[in-house]
Amino acid sequence: MAVMLEDSIAGEEDLSLSERAYRHLRDRLIMLDIRPGDPINDGKLAAELGIGRTPVREALKRLESDHLVVSYPRRGTFATIVDITELADVSELRESLEPLAANRAAKLATPALRAEIRETAAAIAGMDGDDDPYDLMRYDIKVHRLIYRAAANAHLEDVLIRYDNLATRIWCMVLEKVPSVSSHIAEHVELLEAVADGDSERAAKLALEHVTSFEQAIRNVL
Structure with a gap:
């Protein structure tokens, strides 16, 4: 059973690259496809999505405000622990x-x-x-x-x-x-x-x- 996750009337083609990256990563994080505590490599994610690093980094900033990822200076970005x-x-x-x-x-x-x-x-x-x-x-x-x-x-x-x-x-x-x-x-x-x-x-x-x-x-x- 394939279930599409959507929260907007806008179709995929109407979304900015940053928004597409944000939704893709958000849904992977909430379903624990990206496990709590896992490091997040923006270059690898950009390659997987077929987009540049900039929209992925913009998406990660939003995800940090959602408490789904956390960034540490000189260490990188990680999926937050589920508390x-x-x-x-x-x-x-x-x-x-x-x-x-x-x-x-x-x-x-x-x-x-x-x-x-x-x-x-x-x-x-x-x-x-x-x-x-x-x-x-x-x-x-x-x-x-x-x-x-x-x-x-x-x-x-x-x-x-x-x-x-x-x-x-x-x-x-x-x-x-x-x-x-x-x-x-x-x-x-x-x-x-x-x-x-x-x-x-x-x-x-x-x-x-x-x-x-x-x-x-x-x-x-x-």
């Missing part, structure tokens, strides 16, 4: 902001976005419980970014993407120990349907329940 102790702080913010985004999305989503939301809900409802857990997590990311975009508030979208990225890294650290990844992702079906139906109160309630169950699932395996 499980941040779970409570990240969850506290998400428990306030995720319901807000879901509420706004239910009220403000465009017809085109509501159609995309319904298609995503149907795709998740038809998933096999034996799907690869990392593919399931990519669906989780896609769902959240879709709701954030539908909320029609660029500042809220930016903040929530950053915190969802940090939460996803924590989840991926314990993914092999979590017994209910598929059921966690399946929770999105009701949430997406509530947003598509314009039921703002139900969407907010389900969003809060989802974030709460996410935190509990991780705590259960720690």
Whole structure:
């Protein structure tokens, strides 16, 4: 199951080289394809992406502000360590902001976005419980970014993407120990349907329940 991660209406061809590098590296970092603590070689990454070093370096600066990489003088740049102790702080913010985004999305989503939301809900409802857990997590990311975009508030979208990225890294650290990844992702079906139906109160309630169950699932395996 191939799942594309997107958080903008803009197509790949419309993005600057720096933005393309940023999104590519960001998603590798949050899915732990680049492991915590790994050194990041800008020259190698530039060659892999087929672009110059300058846009990669610009992307790395943004990723440092996202707390996904850290740079040390004369040592280089490294993927940040995943700090499980941040779970409570990240969850506290998400428990306030995720319901807000879901509420706004239910009220403000465009017809085109509501159609995309319904298609995503149907795709998740038809998933096999034996799907690869990392593919399931990519669906989780896609769902959240879709709701954030539908909320029609660029500042809220930016903040929530950053915190969802940090939460996803924590989840991926314990993914092999979590017994209910598929059921966690399946929770999105009701949430997406509530947003598509314009039921703002139900969407907010389900969003809060989802974030709460996410935190509990991780705590259960720690």
